[in-house]
Structures are given as C-alpha cells and as structure tokens.
Amino acid sequence: MPAPTDDSADCIFCKIIASASPVAEHGACFxxxxxxxxxDGHLLIVPKRHAPDYFSLTADEKKDxxxxxxxxxxxxxxEDPSVTGFNIGINNGFDAGQTVFHCHIHLIPRRKGDCENPRGGVRGVIPGKRGY
Incomplete structure (x- = not known):
C-alpha cells in the first residue's frame, strides 16, 4: 500500500482531472x-485542487x-428508476480505508434487493456492527 502523499504530481485523481472528461463538474469539483x-452508477466527486481528505476542503469546495x-x-x-436509495461515503485516513489521498466522495446508487439486508448501511465498514 503506498504511503499517503501530498504530491499532486503522483496523484491518480489529479491525473484524471487533468485528462478526462467529467461526468459532471461544478465550480471547484469534478x-x-x-x-x-x-x-452500476457509482461515482466519485473530487475537488479539482489536490486536497488529501475531506477535512482539508475549503467551504467553497464542500459547497460545490x-x-x-x-x-x-x-x-x-x-435515468434509472430502479435506484431507490444512495450511500454517500468518505474515507479519511489510512486507518479508515483511504487508499487514494486526494479527497473523494463516493455516491453509490442502491436498488431494492441489491443485498440481503441493507439495515445499518455504512455501519458495515466495521465487521459485525451493521446490524443493531
């Protein structure tokens, strides 16, 4: 696993921002x-500026x-009426599962029946803690 870096020259998301067409963009985000x-439809929202995690975003980046x-x-x-819910997630720090140290927000479409029991949603990041 690569160590966290503040070097935007090596950042995969900075490279994507510089070379790819976005699904959408608004202000400071892509x-x-x-x-x-x-x-299907899982998207990432990232600041255009290299920022290592959510807590380093500016107020304008958060708003965008x-x-x-x-x-x-x-x-x-x-586009897809089968989507009935969403998970929105951010991993901040290595111990929280962050692997790319450029802030990114996951927008994950959910559909009825896509897992046996969705109760607890994001609580499932810790094994055994989703059900309560």
Whole structure:
C-alpha cells in the first residue's frame, strides 16, 4: 500500500482531472465514474485542487461537492428508476480505508434487493456492527 502523499504530481485523481472528461463538474469539483464500482452508477466527486481528505476542503469546495451530490442523485434517478436509495461515503485516513489521498466522495446508487439486508448501511465498514 503506498504511503499517503501530498504530491499532486503522483496523484491518480489529479491525473484524471487533468485528462478526462467529467461526468459532471461544478465550480471547484469534478465527478467521474469509480474505476472499481460497487454498483452500476457509482461515482466519485473530487475537488479539482489536490486536497488529501475531506477535512482539508475549503467551504467553497464542500459547497460545490454538495451541489454535485444533489445534481447527480437527480440525474441517476431520472435515468434509472430502479435506484431507490444512495450511500454517500468518505474515507479519511489510512486507518479508515483511504487508499487514494486526494479527497473523494463516493455516491453509490442502491436498488431494492441489491443485498440481503441493507439495515445499518455504512455501519458495515466495521465487521459485525451493521446490524443493531
């Protein structure tokens, strides 16, 4: 596992921002498809500026990311009526599972029946803690 870095020259997301067409963008943020999606339509929202985690975002970056989350949720649900919910997730720090140290927000569309029991949602990041 690579060590966290503040070097944007080696950052895969900085390279994607510089070379790819976004699914959407607004102000200081850019959205693209996750390379390893957990469901169809799984997107990442990232700041255009290299920022290592959510806590290093500016107020404007947070506002622009929130705008994209709402815009993309609407677009996904209009395009795919089978989407009945979403998980929104951010991993901050190595011990929380962050592997790319450029802030990224996961927007994960969910569909009825996509897992046996969705109760607890993101609580499932710790084994045995999802059900309560």
């Amino acid at each position: 959205a693209f498809h996750d390379k390893y999606p957990v469901t 990311a929130d705008y994209l989350l709402h815009q993309l949720r609407e677009a996904i649900q209009q």
